[in-house]
Amino acid sequence: MKKLLLFILLLGSFAAFSQGTVTGTLLDGETGETLPSANVVETGTSNGTVADMDGNFTLNVSKNQGAVTVSFVGYSSKKINYTLVNGSANLGSVSLDLDADALGEVVIVGKGVIDLAGGRETPVAVTTILAEEIQRKAIGNVEITEAVKSAPSTHVSGESGFGDSQLYLRGFDQSNIAILLNGQPVNGMEDGLVYWSNWAGVADIATAIQVQRGLGASKLAISSVGGTTNIVMKAADRKAGGFARFLGGNDSYAKGTVAYNTGINDNGWAFSALVDYWQAHRKWSKGTYGQGQNYFFAVGYKPNETHAFNFLITGAPQLHGQKWSQSKERIAADPKFNEHWGYTSDGIESERQNYYHKPVINLNWDWDISDVTDLSTVAYASWGRGGGTGNLGSSSARKRTEDPDGDGPLIGQIDYDAIAANNAIVGVGGDYGGEFGSGYIRRASVNNHQWFGMVSNLNHEFSKSFNVNVGADLRFYRGDHFRQVTDLYGLSGWDDNGTDNPGLLITATFDPTPWAALSNFADEGDRIGYDYSENINYQGIFGQMEYATDVFSMFVQGAFSNQSYQRDGRFIEDEDGLGKSDKVSKTGYNVKGGLSYTIAGDHKIYANAGYYSRQPYLDNIFVDIRSSNELIKNPEVDNQTITSFEGGYHFKSNRIKANFNAYVTDWDNRTLTDDGIDDNGTPKDETDDFEINIIQRGIRQFHTGAEFDISFKASDWLTLQGFLSGGRWIYKGESSVFIYNDATGALISESDGVNRDGVKVSNAPQLTMGLGGLVKIVKGLSVDASIKHQERHYEYTDVNTSATDYMPSRLSPYAITDAGLTYDFDLGSNELTFRANVYNVFDYIRLSNSDAFGYYTTNGRTYNGSIKYSF
Structure with missing residues (x-):
């Protein structure tokens, strides 16, 4: 009798459980690829199944009407209602979206x-x-x-x-x-x-x-x-396949890319490779050409479930013509004007050309020591080679244009043929004047470096609620800085020290291109201007503890570091050079913590606080007076201190994600170093100008603000995003300014107690807002657009001016609109995608920044807050 009752109960429960079946196929919402091994669960129960390798699933359900929840790692889960008809329901293709x-x-x-x-x-x-x-x-x-x-x-x-x-x-x-x-x-x-x-x-x-x-x-x-x-x-991709891509754009921009992945083999190895090439006649301003390549090679190896390795090497050798600081008057007449280029027999050449090649090697090792302990380590190395070119000497043979305001001539586009003809008369050029000038050459300021480092982190979960991790951060860096000649333009040589103190005559030139820069740069005897090295060693340890439950979390985090700095000066006129400076070591630390509370599952509030004692950068500790090759050591440069508080509210549901954040950051005891030009009281006469070094001490910045952003998936075909952020970023208190003559090291001026209280920080707009959207019109076709409005952006604050007699003016507000279109062609197992972008749809020209000389970097924007350009 008991066996019969048990059988009846089991039969009844089975009947109640197996009302029918729900079937479907799970897909990536963007690519349309299947999602094998995705999870499907009858909502509100533990009854579930896993999709097969083709993304198909079949789930026995207990109700005629109900819902299933589908999920996959890295994707947003989705809840789908069903109604059984004749004991089954086919949900068809179910698309999941990536979850950031x-x-x-x-x-x-x-x-x-x-x-x-x-x-x-x-x-x-x-x-x-x-x-x-x-x-x-x-x-x-x-x-x-x-x-x-x-x-x-x-x-x-x-x-x-x-x-x-x-x-x-x-x-x-x-x-x-x-x-x-x-x-x-x-x-x-x-x-x-x-x-x-x-x-x-x-x-x-x-x-x-x-x-x-x-x-x-x-x-x-x-x-x-x-x-x-x-x-x-990317790591080495475990999925086999590849792609080819071609891009074209305005001003002769073209780029081609090919990539291939072998996928992971039976022995746990995977290989990925990518190469591309790009070039363009110019970006926006005249003479801003560019070209370069990119290479990426990765090897992945997973010998077992415990260890995983990934090795990669990547680099992006490139060169591009630059637009240096221009006078406000010249840019007002033509915002695209650039005085630093001209034509040679080889085509366009810029005296301001950046070139660099920085191969990076990166080795990651992940070790799952146990179910609750894991160790991750990355070891890396990079070798940077390259620099930026500029002119030395002078020549009366540069083309000149009239000042738009009629106040006098301004330098215009370079005439290289006339420069070469004048140089042939000068013969040996140098840093001195003569009847035909000092001659004109193109030099490169070279910045080579070697950088090796390692970051390692051990994580241990003491329980489901409490975990701790500790780690180390090690870096070893050497930078070599010097100048070399890239083109003599017909001079027989360059005497870097003038006729009164003749030095070694420089006749060697070096190609300012990224691949050549790897090995072809000047030896010590062929260097000009300055020659020194900087060594930095950095050792840091860090740790974090976090306690978290379903509704509450809190963490505390700390780090301690030691950093040493040393300079090694050399110069060709002194066989002994300057030698090594004393080694300077400084320690720093930071501590931060926070907590959060989850309200009703979808709502979370949090608050964080932190305090940093940060070592100054090397450029704050040593100031190089290039011409005399003296080192000015600033032992009184202390650590910067940063105090920060922030709090916020996060909301997340299936269709809406919203975040509100507020913050206060107090950044004190900054030391800033810069260089510049002193016009010697004669702004129209450039012949008596000289270079200066500027040191500012005791600067304090105070930043407060709030941010709001929202993402709304209105439907399967429409996604909207928006944000609003506002801040009040000002300087506080007083600071000191010291100005040195770069050639002699002499102190020109010293200003103590410069009042900066209330002066606006000029780096970026303090009020921004934006709106964007993505619309899927038909299968494979989508359009997207975004608009960003920016205002309360201020002009650069001059270092010699106090708040009592100077408040920076606002730059003109502006809004930039971008738009794009994507079409994915259905070619079965292969993919073909067409993408078109239009940046700055309405072609507005607005100022985006100003620099330390009071001249402006335009990027297609006005030079002040009163003139607007559009075309």
Whole structure:
């Protein structure tokens, strides 16, 4: 009898459970590819199944009407209602969309050292851009920074030359934003600067970019002020296949790319390779030509389920003509004017040409020690070779144009034929004048470096709620800086020291191109102007603890670092050189923490705080007086201090994601160094101008602001995004200014107690707002557009001017609209995609930045707040 009852109960439960079956196929919403092994669960139960290798699934369900939830790693889950008809329901093709919040789950290698916001439960202010959007926004004759310009409190100044883009977060420039590639720091060790021309091909190999504003999620022993930008590069792809791509654009821009992946073989090996070539006649201003290549090679090896390795080498050799500072009057007459180029027998040549080649090697190792412990390590090396060209000497044979205001002549386009004819008369040129001038040459300021480093992070989960990680960050850097001659233009040689003190006659020239720069640069005896090296060693340790439950999380994080600096000066006139300076060592530290609380599942509030004691950059510790080759050591340069608070609210549902963030950052005790030109009281007479070094001490910046962004998936065919960010970025208190003569090292002026209180920070617009959308018109065809409005952007603040008699004027507000169209052709198992972009649809010309000389970098924008151009 008991057996009969048990049988009846089991039969009844089976009947209740197996009302029917639901079937369907799971696809990637963008590519249309199937999603094998995706999860399908009857909503509200533990009853589920897994899709087969073709994305097909069959699930026995317990109700005639209900819902199933489908999910896949790296994609947003989706809930789908069903109604059984005759015991079955076919859902057809179910598309899932990529989820930027799940980025950490799709990183193939280095997930322990690539600090992503999703790797920590306590949130930060973050924007993530996935590969598809990068391909839409940053492929073509723009830099990868274009992909992030729609993030709140982000400003991208495209500049007018290829690779000269500038990125700003919350009003801080990119020397104060940590830029990481697969966990590898790439900010310059000497000054923190980032040159995007060195990474011209990274858009082709980027899996994602994550912009963390403010305190960020980085555990490294670095203390960026503005935030952290993580660029995650491809690993060796485990899926076999390849592609070819051709791009064309305005001003003769052309780019071709080919790539191939072998896929992973039975022994766990995978290989990927990509190469491309690009060139253009100009970017925006005249004479801003460019050309370059990109190469990427990766090897992946997974010997077992415990270890995974990925080796990659990549580089982007390039050269491009630049537009240097121009007079306001000349740019007002023609915003595209550029005085630094002319025609030679070989075509267009610019006296201001940037060229660089920076091969990077990166080795990632992920070791799953146990179910609760893992170790990630990246070792890297880079060898940067190249520099920027400019002119030395003078020649009366440059073409000149009349001043638009009629006040006198201005230098115009270069006449290289006339320069060569004049040089033939001069004979030996040098830094002295004569009846026919000192002669005119093209020189290169060379910046070579070797950089080796390693980042390692050990993570251990003590429980499901509590985890700890610790790690180390080691860097060894040497930079060599000198000048060399690239073209004598008919001179028989160049005497770098003048007739009163004749030195070695320089006759050797060196090709200012990126591939030649790897090995063909001047030996010590052929260097001019200056010659020195800088060595930096950096050791850092860091750690983090986080406690997190379903509704509450908190973390504390700390780092300590030691950095040593040493200069080694050489010069050709002194056989002993200047020798090595004393080694200067400085320690720094940071501590930050935060907590969050989840309300009703979809709502989360958080607050974070941090304090940094950051070592100054090497350029703040040593100032090079180039002509006399003396080193000025500034022992009183202390650490900068940064105090930051932020808080916010995050909301996420199936269709809406919204974020609100507010922040306060107090950045004190900054030391800034710069160089410039003193007109000697005669602005119209350039012959008596001389170079100066400027040192500013005790600068304090205070940044407050708020940000709001929202993404709304209105339907399967329409997605909308918008943001609004506003800030108040000002200087506070007083600072000191010291100005030195670059040639003699003499102190020209010293200004103590310069009042900067209330002066606006001029780096970026303090109010930005934007709106964008993606519309899928029919299968395979989509259009997208975005508009960004920027205002409350101020002119550069002169270092000698106090707040009592100078308040910077506002630049004109402007809005830039971009649009694009994508069509994916259905070719069965193969893919063919057509993409068209239009940047700055309405062709507005507006000022995007001003520089330290009071002249303007136009990028197609006005030079002040009163004149507007459009055509």
